[in-house]
Amino acid sequence: MCNYETEGTKYGCGHYKVTRKLTKRDCGNRYCKFSSRHARPCPHCPTCEQYLGPDFKENVVEVRQEYCTTCHYWYEGEGARPRR
Template identity: 45%
Template sequence: MCNLHTEGYKYACGHYIIENKKAKVDCGSSWCVHSRKHRTPCNNCACEKYYGPDASETVLGLRPGFCPECRPWYKNQNGGR
């Protein structure tokens, strides 16, 4: 499973949201669609389609409030705080 080096922002809710994908760490597996070793074409591809955890996260800054994923839930559940 390949991984990414990313840059992003950390929100008050604790979530890190990726702003830039800087580089990829290739896992070298022929069973990972993101790897340069993956077969092309891969008929009926059942290979790994997701990246693993970020290899590194560079926090560009802290943002007040909730991230875009949390904002609607907290707005509806907690009176718009």
């Protein structure tokens, strides 16, 4: 499973949002769709690995105290429960 080293923003809710992908770590597996060793066209797809692994390194370039857009909707926006 291939992975990326990324740069991104860390939000007050704990989420990390990628702003830029720096480098890719190639797993070298011929059954991984993202690997350079994967055949094009591949006779085994769609049974090949279709997803990237978690980032092998996250470089936080900005820290924000507010929630990310998804959490803002659920905790402070329209999706939030009415408070008593």
